[in-house]
Amino acid sequence: MVLDAAAVRRWCRLAADALGRTRGEIDALNVFPVPDGDTGTNLHLTVLAAADAADALPSGAGEADAWRAVAQAALLGARGNSGVILSQVLRGMADVLGSPAEQGGAALAEALEHASVLARAAVEHPVEGTILSVLGEAASAASAASEASEASATGVDGTARAAAGGARRALRRTTGQLDVLARSGVVDAGAAGLCVVLDALAAVITDEYPEHYEVPARTAGTAPPPGERPEPQGPGYEVMYLLDAPDEAVHRLRERLDGLGDSLVVVGGDGLWNVHVHVDDAGAAIEAGLAAGRPHRLRVTYLHAASAGEPHAPHAGRAVVAVTAADGLAALFEEAGARVVRREPGAVPPLALLAEAILAAGDEVVVLPNEPEVLALAEAAAERARDGGARIAVVPAKASVQGLAALAVHDPLRRFGDDVIAMTRAAGATRFGHLEVAAEEAVTSVGLCRPGDVLxxxxxxxxxxxxxxxxxxxxxxxxxxxxGGELVTLIAGRNAPPGLAEGLEEHLRGGRPDVEVCLYDGAQRRYPLLIGVE
Known part of the structure; x- marks a missing residue:
């Protein structure tokens, strides 16, 4: 049996189908690292992404194309702690099996060993009794079977069976390796899902398909009363995002995130990473990603929802939530009908505060971040609020003048999607500028600036x-x-010279009498003047 592109495609689809049938049973085992009951679902979604990518390959695709496609799709589609680790397993296997020359039992054993090393290295603080230890045992069993085979080219069937069997034996031992599993009478949920994936691999290689995929049930007498789950411990939020960043920046990111929380897993390479961490301060975890590179596809999940109760139900109706730091700007947004979330100058608002404000605003909500630094946080807060059932859209306004332009065309009587499109277009059609005073010497794109210079x-x-x-x-x-431009918006700051905006209006009357000018007092501290041109 050769693990060619067709075999990879069959394995991914079979594993996805098997996890789809067993995910409820796996979810029921989920007590570590957080009893949130979603490990089976996360693994299913991760493998489903890989299967869809494999199915989309052209008929002539080779082994390298197939393995590269499933590894990349799993990286992009990974969900939850176990899903991220499983995506690294696929990456490790792809590194070895992506070459037609690397086939047979020895290659499969080498691939599993390499996958085990990569997966363990991706977890900041590996714990025994989890998917990592079961993967290690599967790799060891595969290596032993391969070495016992006379010819690796004919020993792939035995190697695959040995890997699946070794994983099953290791799975049973997880209950005694981790106290929280022993107290709950369960095996590790992520490890159980890995066993299903390896069973599917053995089935495809040997052409021997099981009637069902076993997921060990909770030990009799250990189940909690109906409706109760173990009390959640540890940080309150799961933060996940994809990150475009160089390798050296990821090393610093891991150190930063390790100091913020736990369950840290960072997988990927070649400039693209999938980051997973549990923290109390989700905003800080996102800021760490911004410092390292470009985070995207942010997902923030409240881990203690089961004990804290469901989020407040959203009010009915359309609403706009705007983020700002200045009193005058807050008043402008409120006068235009927005609900304002305040932030400290130079900082982002707490994620929980922004998410709650969005959820409380209505069942259709448009969010105006109004600063580049707030945009990623707003996306994360919107994702969390969507779990409460609301329709949320974030207009990518990077400046207050863009947010005000978007709010000016807001129409709650329009269809939600049409309203969002109109607001996004208005924000995008508004060029923005500002003035600030240099606090220190620095090199800029137009030359050296010194303290006190106006930029x-x-x-x-x-x-x-x-x-x-x-x-x-x-x-x-x-x-x-x-x-070009038809409308100029000038918003004077707290430290603006008296008459600044009026003097600029007079300047425009002389040179551009065709332009309409709107003057406001924003009371912002850092910027003497904000400028918008539409």
């Missing part, structure tokens, strides 16, 4: 440097209008 920024990039606020403001405004 004029457009779309986040320094466009000009000068000594006076009014002078720099005129330069920035003229440059922004050079590409």
């Amino acid at each position: 004029g920024l457009i779309e986040g990039d320094v466009a000009t440097i000068g000594a006076g606020i009014a002078e720099v403001a005129r330069r920035v405004l003229d440059r922004m209008l050079s590409g």
Whole structure:
């Protein structure tokens, strides 16, 4: 038997189907690391992503293409702690079996051993009695069977059976290896799911298909009373995201996340990573990802929902939630009909606070982050709020002037999707700029700045440097209008010189009388002036 592209495709589909049939039983075993009852579901979704990728391969795809596709799809589609680890298992197997020259029992044993090493290295603090120890035993059993075979090319059947059998024996021992499993009378849920996956692999290789896939039940007399689960312990949030980042940045990220929480697993490579961690401060975990690279596909789950009760049901109706730090800006958003979530200057709001505000606002909610740093957090808060049944959309407004432009076209009588599209277009059609005063010497894209210099920024990039606020403001405004524009919004900050906005309005009357100007007092601390051009 050769593990060619067709065999990989059959294995992934069979494993996905088997996990689909057994996921409820696996979920019922889930007490470690958190008793949230979703391990079987997470493993099923992870393998389903791999199976879909395998099915999408062209008919002429080879082994390398097949293994690369399933490993990448599992990395992108991994869910939960066990799903992320399983995606690393597929990556390890792909490293070895992706070559037509690497086949047979010896290659399968080598692939499982390599997968075991990679998976264990991905977990910051490996624990025995889990999917890691069962994978290690499967690899050891496969190696022993392969060495006993006279020819590796004919020993793949025995190696596959040995791996599945070794995993099953190790699974039974997990109950005695981990106290929380012993107290609950269960085997490890993630390890049970791995056994199903290896059983499916053995079935495809040997062409011997079981009538059913065994998942050990809870030991008699140990089940909790109906409706009760073990009391959750540890951090309150599961944070997951994909991360585009170089290898050296991921090493620092792991150190940072390890200090924030537990159950840390980071898998991937070649610039793309899947990050999983349990923390109390989900915002800090996301900020750590932002410092390392570009996080995306963020997912934040409240782990203690079973003990804390279900989230408050959302109110009916359409609403807009805007995030801002300044009193004047808060008043502007509130006057336009938005609910405001306040944040400290230079910081993001707590994830729980933002998620609760979104959930309480309505059953159809549009979120305006209004800062690049808040955007990723808003996506995570929206994901959490969606679990409560609401329809949530985050308009990617990176500046307050974009948020105000989006809010200006908001129409609660429109279909939700149409309203979101209109608000997103309005935000995207608004160019934004601002002024700030340099606090220290630095090299910018237009030269060196010194403390006290006034920086004029457009779309986040320094466009000009000068000594006076009014002078720099005129330069920035003229440059922004050079590409056209019909409406200018000027929002003066707390430290703006008296008459700054009015002076700019007078400047525009002389050079661009066709432009409409709106003046506001935002009372923002850091920026003397915010500029929007539509």
